Amino acid sequence: MDFTTVLFFTLLVTTTTTGAHNNPPPCSATKPATSDLSIFHIYGQCSPFSTQKPDPKTDTILTMGSNDPTRVTFLDSLVKVQKPTSAPIALGQQVLNIGNYLVRATIGSPPQLMLMVLDTSLDVAWVPCCGCLGCSSTMFSPNISSTFGPMDCNSAQCGLARGLLCTSIGPNSCQFNQSYGGDSSILATLSHDSLTLDKDIIPNYTFGCISAVSGHSIPPQGLLGLGRGPLSLMAQSLNLYNGVFSYCLPSYKSYYFSGSLKLGPMGQPRNIRTTPLLRNPHRPSLYYVNLTTVSVGLVQVPISQENISFDPKTGAGTVIDSGTVITRFVQPVYNAIRDEYRNQVQGPFSSIGAFDTCFSVTHEQVAPTLTLHFQDLDLKLPMENTLIHSSAGNMACLAMASAPNNMNSVLNIIASLQQQNLRILFDTVNSRLGIAHELCN
Numbered sequence: 001m002d003f004t005t006v007l008f009f010t011l012l013v014t015t016t017t018t019g020a021h022n023n024p025p026p027c028s029a030t031k032p033a034t035s036d037l038s039i040f041h042i043y044g045q046c047s048p049f050s051t052q053k054p055d056p057k058t059d060t061i062l063t064m065g066s067n068d069p070t071r072v073t074f075l076d077s078l079v080k081v082q083k084p085t086s087a088p089i090a091l092g093q094q095v096l097n098i099g100n101y102l103v104r105a106t107i108g109s110p111p112q113l114m115l116m117v118l119d120t121s122l123d124v125a126w127v128p129c130c131g132c133l134g135c136s137s138t139m140f141s142p143n144i145s146s147t148f149g150p151m152d153c154n155s156a157q158c159g160l161a162r163g164l165l166c167t168s169i170g171p172n173s174c175q176f177n178q179s180y181g182g183d184s185s186i187l188a189t190l191s192h193d194s195l196t197l198d199k200d201i202i203p204n205y206t207f208g209c210i211s212a213v214s215g216h217s218i219p220p221q222g223l224l225g226l227g228r229g230p231l232s233l234m235a236q237s238l239n240l241y242n243g244v245f246s247y248c249l250p251s252y253k254s255y256y257f258s259g260s261l262k263l264g265p266m267g268q269p270r271n272i273r274t275t276p277l278l279r280n281p282h283r284p285s286l287y288y289v290n291l292t293t294v295s296v297g298l299v300q301v302p303i304s305q306e307n308i309s310f311d312p313k314t315g316a317g318t319v320i321d322s323g324t325v326i327t328r329f330v331q332p333v334y335n336a337i338r339d340e341y342r343n344q345v346q347g348p349f350s351s352i353g354a355f356d357t358c359f360s361v362t363h364e365q366v367a368p369t370l371t372l373h374f375q376d377l378d379l380k381l382p383m384e385n386t387l388i389h390s391s392a393g394n395m396a397c398l399a400m401a402s403a404p405n406n407m408n409s410v411l412n413i414i415a416s417l418q419q420q421n422l423r424i425l426f427d428t429v430n431s432r433l434g435i436a437h438e439l440c441n
Contacts, residue, residue: 071181071324072403075121075286075411103224103261106196107207108145114138117219118261120322120426123229123285124161124178125195126188126208127222133212136220142209148193150174150209157206160230161190176208180223184215197263202237226322226426227285228277234428237263243428244268247322249420250440251384259440269423272434275377279431280312287426289433290375291318291412294333296340297368307332308412316410320424320433324415326354327400333412334402337370341398344368352390355397361389364396372414379435385418 102115107127114127115138128135129142142148151158151174153166158174165175174190188208195205210222225232226245234243246268247261262268278288291308294301307330310317329337338357342349346363349356370386372379388399399417403409425434 071321072328072409072411072413075319075321075324075413102219102221103197105224107140107205108142108193109147110145111194111196112140112145114140114221116222116224118226118322119223120226120320121286122180122223122225123227123232123235124176124190124206124208125222125224125231125233126178126186126210128213128220129209129211132210135210135213135218138221140209140222142191142193145193147203149191151190151192151206155190157231158190161208178208181215181217184213184217186210186218187212200237200240200263202240205236206231225285228279228287228428229285232285234426238429240264244426246423246425246434248423248438248440249416251420268425269434269436269438272423272425272436273377274425274427274432274434275374277426277428277431277433278310278317280310280315280317282312283315287320287433288317289320289414291372291414292375293373294337295371295373296337297344299340299344299368301336301340303333303336311410314410318412318414320414320419322416322419324413325417327415327418328403328409328411328413329400330409330412331402334400337400338398341368341370350395352395352397354401355388355399356401357398358390358395359397361394361396367396372418377435379422381418382421382437385420385422388417 103118104113105116106113116125116127128139130139132139142150152171153168153174154171155174158164158166161174161176163177163179165177166172175187176190177185177187179185186208188210190206191209192204192206195202195207226234229235234241234245241264244265245261245263248259250259275289278290280286280288288310290310293303293308308318328334342357345357345359345367347359350358352358364387367383367387369383370381372381386399387396389396403411421438421440423434423436423438425432425436427434
C-alpha cells in the first residue's frame with residue numbers, strides 16, 4: 001500500500017474562448033494513467049450529473065460564486081455556540097446548487113462506488129443510504145456489505161457527532177442531524193465500514209448513513225470531510241497519512257484542466273513556507289490562520305486588528321476553505337481593501353453580481369497586486385487570483401466581496417479562487433499550513 005495517495009481532479013468552467021468548446025477531449029483523456037482515482041468538479045465535462053449542469057452560457061465564476069452567501073452563512077453558523085438541533089427533515093428535491101470537487105471513493109465489501117464532495121471545513125463523512133427520503137438515485141446499500149455496521153449511543157464516536165440526537169446512553173442507534181450549505185440538512189445514523197481511496201483501505205471508517213435530507217445543497221452522493229476534527233479523514237487515517245494532505249487547484253481560465261490532491265507526507269514540497277494553524281476548541285473542524293494585514297500594491301491597508309484577530313470565544317478570525325468560491329472579508333476589512341484598490345485603479349466602477357469594483361479591462365494594466373500577510377508568510381496573489389472577467393470580456397472585477405449584508409459575520413474566508421495555482425499544504429499534526437506557487441495545469 002502506497003504511503004502517499006495522489007488524487008487527480010478535473011474542473012470545468014466556461015470561458016470566453018471558443019476553440020476549447022469545439023473539440024472537447026474525451027473524459028478518459030482527463031484521467032492520468034498514474035492513478036486509479038479521479039476527482040471531478042460537479043459541473044465538469046466528465047461529471048455524471050450532466051443532465052443537471054447549468055446552461056454552459058451562464059456557467060461562469062460569477063454564477064458559481066452566487067451560491068457563496070449560503071456557504072458563508074453555513075460557515076458562520078459553525079463558529080457560534082449551538083445546541084443540538086432537531087429540525088424536521090422533509091422530502092426534498094435534489095438540485096445541484098453547489099460548486100464543489102468530487103472524489104471517487106468506494107465503501108463497503110464488496111466496494112460500492114460513490115462520488116463524494118471534498119470539504120475542508122467539515123469532519124464526518126456521510127453518504128445517502130438505501131431508503132433515504134429526498135436523496136439522489138445513487139445510494140449506498142448497507143445490506144450487501146459484509147463489513148457494514150451501525151453504531152449506537154454507547155460508542156465513543158457517537159459523542160463526537162455534531163447535532164447529536166441521542167437522548168440517553170444505551171443501545172439505541174446513534175443518530176445526528178446536521179445543517180449544510182446554510183439552507184439544507186441531513187438526518188443520518190453514525191455507522192462504520194471500509195473506505196477505499198485509490199489502493200488505500202481504511203477499515204472501520206466512521207461515517208453517517210443518511211436516511212433523509214431537506215434543502216437544495218446536499219451533495220448527491222455524499223461528502224468526505226477533510227476538516228481538523230476527530231471524525232475527519234485525517235483523524236481516522238492518522239497512521240496512514242500522518243495528518244498531512246495538500247491540494248493544487250488549477251486556473252479557472254481553462255475550460256479543461258486538472259490538479260491534484262496528495263494524501264500523506266511523502267511527495268509533498270520540501271521547500272515551502274508555512275504559517276501556524278490556529279486551533280479553536282469550540283470549532284475544531286476549521287483551518288484558522290493568522291492573517292495580520294493586506295497590502296494593495298505597495299500600500300499596507302489600515303485594518304483594525306479587532307476585525308481580523310483570532311478569537312476562539314466568538315469564532316472570529318480567518319479560515320482557509322475549499323467549498324467557498326470567492327474570498328469574503330467582514331465588511332470593514334473588505335471596505336478598506338476595496339477603497340485602496342479603487343484609489344489605484346482608474347474608474348468609473350460598476351457592480352456585477354456580488355462584485356462592486358468592476359472596471360473596463362483597458363485599465364487592467366494598472367491594477368495593483370494584492371498581498372495577504374499571514375504570520376511568517378506573505379502570499380502575493382497572481383493577477384488571475386485577483387481579477388475575474390465578465391462573460392462579455394469587457395469588464396474586470398475585483399474577485400472578492402464582503403460578507404452578505406443580512407448577517408453579522410465575524411469570519412474572513414480565503415476561498416478557492418484565490419487558491420488556484422497554489423500548493424496548499426495542511427499539516428494537522430504539526431499545526432502548520434504551507435503555501436507555494438505551482439502551475440497546477
